[in-house]
Amino acid sequence: MEISTLHVVATAEPIAELDRLGDEIAELAAHLDAATARLLELIREFDARGGWNHGFRSCAHWLSYRVGMRLGAGREHVRVARALGSLPRLADALVRGELSYSKVRALTRVATPETEERLLAVGRAGTACHVERIVRGWRRIDRLAEAQEAAGHHKARALHVYQDEDGMVVIRGRLTPEQGAVVMQALAAAGETLYQRMRAADPPIWPRDVPAGTPSMEQQRADALALLAEAALHHGLDPGAPGERYQVVVHVDAAVLADPEAPGQSLLDGGTHVPAETAQRLACDATRVIMRHDPDGRIVEVGARTRTIPPAIRRALHDRDRGCRFPGCGLPFGQGHHICHWAHGGPTTLSNLAMLCRHHHRAVHEEGYRVERHSDGALSFRRPDGRLLPDVPPAPAVPCDPSRALQAKNEAAGLRLRARTACPGWQGERLDVGWAIDVLHPRAVRPRAIGE
Numbered sequence: 001m002e003i004s005t006l007h008v009v010a011t012a013e014p015i016a017e018l019d020r021l022g023d024e025i026a027e028l029a030a031h032l033d034a035a036t037a038r039l040l041e042l043i044r045e046f047d048a049r050g051g052w053n054h055g056f057r058s059c060a061h062w063l064s065y066r067v068g069m070r071l072g073a074g075r076e077h078v079r080v081a082r083a084l085g086s087l088p089r090l091a092d093a094l095v096r097g098e099l100s101y102s103k104v105r106a107l108t109r110v111a112t113p114e115t116e117e118r119l120l121a122v123g124r125a126g127t128a129c130h131v132e133r134i135v136r137g138w139r140r141i142d143r144l145a146e147a148q149e150a151a152g153h154h155k156a157r158a159l160h161v162y163q164d165e166d167g168m169v170v171i172r173g174r175l176t177p178e179q180g181a182v183v184m185q186a187l188a189a190a191g192e193t194l195y196q197r198m199r200a201a202d203p204p205i206w207p208r209d210v211p212a213g214t215p216s217m218e219q220q221r222a223d224a225l226a227l228l229a230e231a232a233l234h235h236g237l238d239p240g241a242p243g244e245r246y247q248v249v250v251h252v253d254a255a256v257l258a259d260p261e262a263p264g265q266s267l268l269d270g271g272t273h274v275p276a277e278t279a280q281r282l283a284c285d286a287t288r289v290i291m292r293h294d295p296d297g298r299i300v301e302v303g304a305r306t307r308t309i310p311p312a313i314r315r316a317l318h319d320r321d322r323g324c325r326f327p328g329c330g331l332p333f334g335q336g337h338h339i340c341h342w343a344h345g346g347p348t349t350l351s352n353l354a355m356l357c358r359h360h361h362r363a364v365h366e367e368g369y370r371v372e373r374h375s376d377g378a379l380s381f382r383r384p385d386g387r388l389l390p391d392v393p394p395a396p397a398v399p400c401d402p403s404r405a406l407q408a409k410n411e412a413a414g415l416r417l418r419a420r421t422a423c424p425g426w427q428g429e430r431l432d433v434g435w436a437i438d439v440l441h442p443r444a445v446r447p448r449a450i451g452e
């Protein structure tokens with residue numbers, strides 16, 4: 001008896017001290033969550049206003065570059081920030097430090113304005129682990145409902161084609177969303193082709209057998225469908241190898257390739273005009289065939305097909321650059337960019353080449369970004385306004401006691417955060433996930449109450 005009393009006396013002080021330490025951790029964590037809410041608010045606005053949309057692929061890429069966040073974490077921040085835009089109750093609970101970022105992150109995976117209130121109660125009552133388990137179960141129900149819907153769509157697809165009494169062919173059908181998207185895209189493309197042909201024809205050939213007036217939207221669509229059918233039959237219903245499908249042929253005057261301001265043409269195979277900067281980008285790393293025309297436009301000489309960057313140099317470039325060199329990108333594959341374009345006499349040597357992904361190759365050719373190589377081999381990138389884009393941006397200055405500064409800022413904003421602010425209401429009961437979801441999920445089959 002005496003021994004145990006002694007024991008309590010000896011440890012009471014350290015326990016109280018550890019409690020205080022624990023409280024301090026919990027309080028600071030609540031402050032950090034409140035600050036995270038503000039961070040997400042800023043990210044949401046920055047994302048919505050396209051603040052990242054100057055050389056970066058996405059807001060997450062910008063966060064990774066500017067803030068040093070792992071790309072996955074950046075994506076998650078952007079996702080949560082966007083979701084909270086329509087979930088004011090969850091957003092508010094995070095602001096007030098009542099729900100941790102971990103819980104909010106999990107809940108925003110499934111919450112909708114309709115279910116937000118119920119899920120907020122789950123977040124308040126349960127531990128982070130409970131919340132994870134409920135969200136997982138919730139998603140299973142969502143996926144099940146989605147799968148049922150998709151199966152229903154797939155089953156309901158149908159196309160009825162029959163001839164009417166007057167000889168007209170009637171088409172009526174229901175397509176799955178993916179099939180429909182392809183058909184609508186194809187109809188739009190065919191409609192555009194017909195429109196271009198109509199505009200180019202002088203005198204107008206369309207409508208030829210109809211007195212006057214522009215065809216209606218429905219009439220145009222009918223013509224577009226006929227064109228699609230003709231084109232499909234003409235090509236033996238072959239969708240083509242991916243390389244052929246996406247191959248682009250550009251006809252460009254040598255003078256235009258060297259100087260975008262020069263008079264001349266750059267045209268796609270179908271006759272569509274493309275900006276000279278685009279032609280330069282496509283020509284930067286391409287297979288080229290040089291044809292010489294006489295003044296009447298007849299071809300007088302056709303050179304051999306050559307790659308602007310021979311395979312050996314491309315391998316060496318790959319080896320040296322290991323992906324896109326644009327600051328903050330690092331995509332592991334890309335195109336070779338001539339820092340001084342070959343059309344300007346720039347040589348195809350390693351020192352004049354830099355690997356850029358498709359997105360950043362466009363940024364450099366068409367969006368005004370500039371890249372230079374210094375004598376020591378280092379690359380520097382500049383924004384369109386001439387400002388340097390460093391490889392790693394300098395870290396912002398942080399106050400010498402950041403946690404005190406954060407607490408002061410939150411308190412100034414009217415937040416009273418204590419060690420127990422984010423404590424769940426859970427008393428230690430066993431969590432029955434299946435039952436919880438049956439009760440909470442709007443699409444779940446409700447369990448029947450006894451006597452019902």
Ligand SMILES: [Zn+2]
Nearest residue numbers: 281284337338
């Ligand atoms: Zn280029």
Ligand SMILES: [Zn+2]
Nearest residue numbers: 324329357360
């Ligand atoms: Zn890139």
